[in-house]
Amino acid sequence: MSTPSKQSHKLLAIPGPVELTDEVLQALAQPPVSHVSPQFVAIFRDCIEMTRKVVGTKDGQPFIISGSGTFGWDQVAANLVEPGEDVLVLHTGYFGDGFRDCLRTYGANVDELKAKSGFPVELHRIESALMVKRFKAITITHVDTSTGVLSDVKAIADIVRRISPDTLIIVDGVCSVASEEIQMDTWGVDVVLTASQKGLGAPPGLSILIASQRAIQVFAKRRSPVTSYYASWKKWLPIMTAYGNNKPAYFGTPAVNLIKAYHASLTQITSASPSLNERLRLHKQVSQRIKAIAEQLGLRQLPQDPAHAANGMTALYLPDGIGASDILPRLAAKGVVMAGGLGDSKDKYIRIGHMGTSVVDATRGDIDTIASTLQVSLKEAQAAKK
Ligand SMILES: *Cc1c(COP(=O)(O)O)cnc(C)c1O
Numbered sequence: 001m002s003t004p005s006k007q008s009h010k011l012l013a014i015p016g017p018v019e020l021t022d023e024v025l026q027a028l029a030q031p032p033v034s035h036v037s038p039q040f041v042a043i044f045r046d047c048i049e050m051t052r053k054v055v056g057t058k059d060g061q062p063f064i065i066s067g068s069g070t071f072g073w074d075q076v077a078a079n080l081v082e083p084g085e086d087v088l089v090l091h092t093g094y095f096g097d098g099f100r101d102c103l104r105t106y107g108a109n110v111d112e113l114k115a116k117s118g119f120p121v122e123l124h125r126i127e128s129a130l131m132v133k134r135f136k137a138i139t140i141t142h143v144d145t146s147t148g149v150l151s152d153v154k155a156i157a158d159i160v161r162r163i164s165p166d167t168l169i170i171v172d173g174v175c176s177v178a179s180e181e182i183q184m185d186t187w188g189v190d191v192v193l194t195a196s197q198k199g200l201g202a203p204p205g206l207s208i209l210i211a212s213q214r215a216i217q218v219f220a221k222r223r224s225p226v227t228s229y230y231a232s233w234k235k236w237l238p239i240m241t242a243y244g245n246n247k248p249a250y251f252g253t254p255a256v257n258l259i260k261a262y263h264a265s266l267t268q269i270t271s272a273s274p275s276l277n278e279r280l281r282l283h284k285q286v287s288q289r290i291k292a293i294a295e296q297l298g299l300r301q302l303p304q305d306p307a308h309a310a311n312g313m314t315a316l317y318l319p320d321g322i323g324a325s326d327i328l329p330r331l332a333a334k335g336v337v338m339a340g341g342l343g344d345s346k347d348k349y350i351r352i353g354h355m356g357t358s359v360v361d362a363t364r365g366d367i368d369t370i371a372s373t374l375q376v377s378l379k380e381a382q383a384a385k386k
Pocket residue numbers: 016068069070071095141142143144145172173174175195
């Protein structure tokens with residue numbers, strides 16, 4: 001019998017969800033266990049420990065909660081920002097809009113710095129903005145999945161620490177954790193929020209957020225009540241602390257099978273071969289390969305500066321006269337699923353995800369399949385227009 005990952009299915013080459021390993025798939029197909037059983041508590045504790053490793057923190061507090069990546073925005077907006085406080089949102093695409101809207105929903109006063117199309121926000125603009133106003137928090141989309149633009153979190157964090165040391169540094173790492181380097185402690189980042197289904201190699205369904213001890217202190221000192229029930233760290237912090245100490249606790253049943261799948265993936269990422277560093281190197285290598293092939297095909301990237309292009313995905317403009325709707329069905333018919341654009345010019349470009357096992361396990365041949373199918377489908381789409 002074929003292993004679960006080899007069962008006939010279309011190859012997912014989108015920026016999440018991604019292809020999963022057999023170990024992860026097998027964890028999903030087991031009878032659920034009790035969320036307060038010693039067996040599950042130990043698994044949850046390990047997930048907390050391994051999550052810390054992936055983002056480079058010793059004492060950051062992980063919150064692993066059922067929800068999608070978006071729920072991380074709610075956690076930040078509900079717990080770390082009080083109504084009327086100022087937040088600076090660095091905008092490099094569609095996901096900056098979402099974070100901004102979420103912050104406003106909870107009463108934050110949001111200023112935005114919008115990047116030029118294809119670039120990250122210039123550092124000198126961030127510097128100036130921080131000198132004019134005292135912001136409670138600044139948000140950075142590490143990789144904006146709508147554009148593939150990669151922001152330099154370390155450089156931005158250095159500036160914030162120098163000019164406005166009390167400002168909380170919040171990183172939306174949904175499309176970067178485990179595919180881009182993140183050193184939370186060394187860089188002085190206060191929150192990394194992410195999700196299970198992109199670089200972390202598990203199915204969708206878990207919101208994963210890591211808060212620095214500084215952020216936890218800021219939360220503990222808030223003056224106004226938290227205006228969310230499910231997102232409140234008042235509820236979740238005791239639960240996460242208990243599991244972290246190998247003790248059961250209850251507030252909302254955890255998605256036990258998803259946690260087991262996440263555990264299986266984290267185990268591969270943090271303690272199997274290749275190492276986390278080697279994985280990051282492989283993401284770079286594969287990314288360069290895909291971007292080189294795209295260039296040969298005459299496809300221009302959305303990011304205009306190679307130093308600020310994501311390593312876990314590629315966003316490519318299509319040639320004039322060809323829309324995403326012309327090429328995506330051709331790719332799908334050949335068994336490869338890529339994504340169209342997001343936002344205003346969504347039919348003008350496509351997005352290719354290359355994260356997780358497709359990148360790390362060369363024996364799967366996924367990257368070859370992605371490259372050859374793109375080539376053939378583009379030719380077809382061009383021929384059909386002639
Ligand atoms: C995917 C993504 C999100 C949203 O995550 P969901 O799991 O779809 O809610 C947020 N930010 C970024 C940068 C993303 O790539």
